Amino acid sequence: MQTGPGQATGPEKKDAARHTGIVTQLEKDMPIERLEKLFNPRRIAVVGASEGTATMGEAVMRHLVQGGFAGEIYPVNEDGANKNAARIMGLPAFPALTAIGTTVDLVAIAAPMAAVPAIVSQCSEIQAAGAVILSTGWTKGSKAHRQAERRVQAISRETGLRIIGPCALGMICTAARLNASLTPHLPAAGRLAFVSQSGAIGAAILDFALRERIGFSHFVSLGAMLDVDFGDMIDYLGSDPHVGSIVMYVENLVRHHNFMSAARSVSRIKPIIALKAGRSRAGAIAAASHTGSLAGEDAVYEAAFQRAGIVRVKTFEELFDTAEILSRKCRFRGSGLAVVTNAGGPGVMAADALSDYGLEPVLLSPDTIRALDEVLPDDWNRGNPIDMLGDATPERYRCVITTLSQAREVQALLIMLAPQTLVDGEAVARTIADQCHEHGKPVIASWLGGRDADQGREILNQAGIATFDTPERAVRAFMNLYRHSRGIEMLQQLPSRSSARIQVDPQIAGHWIEAALHTPSGRMTLDEANALLAAYGIPVIPTRIARSADAAAALAQEIGYPVVMKILSRDILHKSDVGGVQRDLGSEAAVRDGFTSMLDRAAMAAPHARIDGVALQPMITAPECELIMGAKMDPDFGPVILFGMGGILAELLNDRAIALPPLNRLLAGQLMEGTRVDRFLKGYRGQLPADRDQIAEILIRISQLVTDFPQIAELDINPLMVKNGRPLAVDARIIVKPTSQKAPLHLSVSPYPAQYESRLELPELGELRIRPIRPEDAELLLELFKTLSPRSVYYRFFSPMKEMSTAMLARFTQIDYDREIALAAIHEVESHEKIVGVARVILQHNLRDSEFSVLIGDPWHGMGIGAHLLATCIDIARDRGFGSIWGMVLAENRGMLAMGRKLNFKIKGSAHSGEFELRLDLTTSRQPRSQLATPA
Structure with missing residues (x-):
């Protein structure tokens, strides 16, 4: 049997353009692909369009025309039939959307709010892809407000019409020269997408971008989020190859499960930075237990962003700075920062700023120091920060940068200049601007001073170098990108293989x-x-x-x-x-x-x-430590798990960390490491270490408990005493409440889908266990890869891979169970598990179609394992409402082609082209499930 389909652009090798995504709780009639027509429309209608009057409709028309939108624009005004309003800005005007006589992709609504529901209804009549509602005027919470919102949402859900807003500033797509917003200037093109819930914050960011020459791919003001929300935008922007990173201003979220699923998927390939407003509200939340009071709203957002791989910033200034550094295509893969300065003070400030984050400037190697000796004065400090002294010339800067760019220990450079009488700041800036594109290491700059430094900053900005006016801001921006890379590394860590699954009743x-x-x-x-x-x-x-x-x-x-x-x-x-x-x-x-x-x-x-x-x-006398563990049902994210120092001082000391379930051993360990008390548990100053594995297992068991029972509102184990290294729950408080939610729909992160476990009996092997793949299976998957011949590897991956990287193993085993179906066939011999085959189906970014792949180890070819796994995956995909499934197969992979025919795939292509496309419409009649399988 063959190893199955695979290609260079297969599920695990996709770039951002082929990002996949859907969740089981997503409304299937709200297609993401319609957003493509909103941001790259061919025809736009502006309802409320006018000319010569200070109205939103006039502003949108003017911005579309002046921005250079190349498509067709249809002004719509109820006076459009009148002679005086027959043309607006030289374009024929229409009295209503239905009078245009053709389908439009995007409708910009700038009419009075009372008219919005009727206009949205017309949008559906003309089969528009979507609308951006800039209108304001509803009194929030009023009866008219609620009725209008319900009507707009109903139309959207019934027809699939995508709605941005209302109360939105608008939307911009620079690649399409689209400025359907109330902001007058189309920003420069770039790879940074900005999504804001607040129109005012969005306008400020755009204004700042003009000054700093920050380029954007997209700008979206979401407004009230009656339909399109942050999760939708992350999914859409994650699939756009023109987007390199995403920055968000968030006040609140809706559809938290969808948001988490989208962010967890996209953050692995693109940085997502978020400013979440309202941090201080956590202190106002009343809670019955210690866990409830310690796990306030803001802490839950912090945990959710961390689980999703999102870097959170806390101030408007920090958001600006992060936007600037992201716009310069900087990607920091390590903490090795070299600081170059012409004065000692700024260098010390940069080192202090790094120390605040627990880092130090990278230690320079002896080879690097010797190379710097050749280009620096004899009395330079011979360390990092590298003080080139106050008379540093542009040539000295050039030589030092060249040397550091060749140093293996250096991953990034912070180049600073303080105003000095003997230093020409503009000349230094030009030297750096000319040089920094010659090597691949990211460069950030800090040009200290006021007006005298402005010209140097301008030169660096024009060269695409992120530039800041203080060392602290430069270091903070560097750390945000470094935090993203570290966060992704942590998400991709491979958990150790546990001996057995936990048993519960x-x-x-x-x-x-x-x-x-x-x-x-x-x-x-x-x-x-x-x-x-x-x-x-x-x-x-x-x-x-x-x-x-x-x-x-x-x-x-x-x-x-x-x-x-x-x-x-x-x-x-x-x-x-x-x-x-x-x-x-x-x-x-x-x-x-x-x-x-x-x-x-x-x-x-x-x-x-x-x-x-x-x-x-x-009575437990003289315990080594008292801990607190617990869980709280958050109204938005579902249950959250808390861990920290316990006892009567738990709230006073506030040494705690929280995480979202489900937890595995790796995530439980990371949760513990987020507290100071964990240092004590590891053994501190002669204290014997506690059994951290058992403590982690208790956290996993609590996670499983609140996963299984959404009725648990609060669970508080305080204290959990550690005596002779062993943990024991001494006191517990549990509060339950009735709920209409069914497990596991109350979670914001989907748990392991045990319902898909089954068993398969084969004459050649005996019984196989069929189950969804788990993060702990990375080691078993690596063993499976080692059974493959070079030809099997090429059939599956379309490339002659010799090994599977850690990132690839994480990608294959740490899956989002909402967005991917991955079944493994497990053969157990004398309590040792061995994966003999895997099949997976992954949703594509249009949230409807999916791609499949199959991998069977060479010793088990020809037994029907691949066909059974894929058929089962197809059944699950069909149950979830997937539209179609496809895969590419090499012409010489005859076994996979035979499997496709057996499962009724339509096969297109030819041996001459070297590839065949297999496609199956999942909306047609159901294929019979294999009769060999039995429930687990």
């Missing part, structure tokens, strides 16, 4: 959750919470319940002294607040007295609370 857990849902508060008592955690394999301290002083004394005797006593009440969430915890009770008398006094204190502090007795636990 969702039936028992469901019982306790259902019981709590029938209580007025939805709060579990300590014993109920412990039972729920134990059902998911989380180690909990033995807990006994007593409802009288006699019972408490008897149980304490059985447990063994000393014991801890805790009040038992679902109406009291924080037991310590009402004196509901007593520790180190060492005798029967202490237990009896403690029972009575505790109930008395609780009754006084919480007179309306129902007291069900007390919980008794063995």
Whole structure:
């Protein structure tokens, strides 16, 4: 059997132009491909167009004409039939969209807001691809506002009409010379796309870009986001080969699951930088538990952006600076920054700025220092920052830059100039501008000073070199791009192979959750919470319940002294607040007295609370560490997981990190490393290290619990004590709430789809397990690759690959289960797993069509494994509503061609061309699923 289709532009080798994407929860009638017609239209209609009046319609018309749009423009004005308004800016005017008599791609609506729903209806009548609504005027929240929004959204969803806005500043595509916006100037062409929720912020960015000569590919003001949102734009811009990076100003998100899916896919190939406004609102969020208060709204956005590979900036200035450095095509692949300066002070400032991020200027090699000795004065500092002294000439700059560009340890250069009497800043700038394009290392500049430095900055800007007025701003911009590259490296790390999947008991857990849902508060008592955690394999301290002083004394005797006593009440969430915890009770008398006094204190502090007795636990003395773990249901992103330092000081110390589920061991480890307490867990100053693997497993089990049960609103394990290196949950609070959401649709990141697991019986091998591929399968996939002959490799990848890179292994195993179907056939021999074949189907950027590939190891050719895997993938794709599936096959790959015929693919091409295209329409009648497979 062959290894299946593959080509240089196959799923794993696509460039940005072939970015793929869809999610299962996406409305399938909102096609992304229609956005292509919006940004590259042939015909545009402007509703509300006018001439000689200060209106939005006049501004849009003027900007379209002056911008040089080469397509057809149709002014639409209700007075268009009148003689005086028969032509607008020399173009025939029409009284309505339906009077144009031809289909238009984009409609710019600048009419009064009250007329917008009717105009949108006309857009659908003329089969427009979409509309940008610049109109304002609705009073937000008013009845008219809500009715108009519902009508516009209904038309959009019924017809597939894409809507940008309302209350949008407009949209720009420089490649199409399209300026359908209220901003007067078409920016220079570039590879930077800017998407803003705020029109004012967008206008400011564009104005800044003109001064700094920053080029843009696209500018989009999303406005109210009735339809097109950030996720749509990321998907579209990710597939556009003219876009190199994406910068966003975000106030809030909609369709968070779609946003996360799009961003996780695109950020691997293009930097995404976001300024999220509203950071201070996190402090105003009320929460019932420690986890809820520590995992506020802003922290959740931070975790979501990190999981999606988005670099977050915090200030308007930082957004400007990042936009500038991205526009210069800078890509930083390492932290090796060489700082070149003609004064010591700025060099120290740059080094201090790097130190704030935990980095230092790169250590220069002896060879580099010797080379610099040849071109610098004898008294230079012989280190980095490289101080060329105050009399540095343009020639000295040139020689130093040449030397550093050849140094292997240097990945980027920061070139600075401070005003000096003996230095010609303009001449130095011209030298740098002429030289920096001769080598491939990215260069940023910092030209210090005021008006005297302006001409030098202008020269550098014209040369396409990102230039800043202070060392700190230059370093910060460098770090944002470096953070992106590091973030992608972390996303592509390969988790270690775990020996077995965790075992849980969702039936028992469901019982306790259902019981709590029938209580007025939805709060579990300590014993109920412990039972729920134990059902998911989380180690909990033995807990006994007593409802009288006699019972408490008897149980304490059985447990063994000393014991801890805790009040038992679902109406009291924080037991310590009402004196509901007593520790180190060492005798029967202490237990009896403690029972009575505790109930008395609780009754006084919480007179309306129902007291069900007390919980008794063995006393853990002198634990090495106290941790907090928990989960909170965020209203936007779904459940989030928290980890940090625990105990009564958890909120005060605020040493915590959060992440989005699902978690694997790698992600759990990264979550732990985001806290200071993790240094202690690794072993600090003679302290024995804790069992970090078991702590990570508890995080994974919590992740699985909140993945399986969307009813869990808050889960708080505090403290989770570490004693002799082993973690143990000592106290837990869990709150459940009814929800209409079904698992796993409440998650913003899709979990492993266990429903696609099955088994296949083969005469030659026996039983194979068919399951979706997991990140932990990277090692097994590498072993599969080693079984391939050179011809099999060429058939699959269309190139003579000798090995699979780490990035490729990550690409093949760390998949978005919304956007890709990847099934592996697993053969188990004496508890050792071996992947014998993989088939995958990946959605393309139009969110409808998909591409397939099959890879079968050479020892297992001819057994029907590839056909079964691909047929199963096709069934899943059809169930998800994919439109078609295709792949390219080499003419000599006869086995794959035979498989295609067997599965009813249409085959086009010829042996003469060397390739065949296999295509299958998934909207036709269903192919029968293989009868060999059985559910797992």
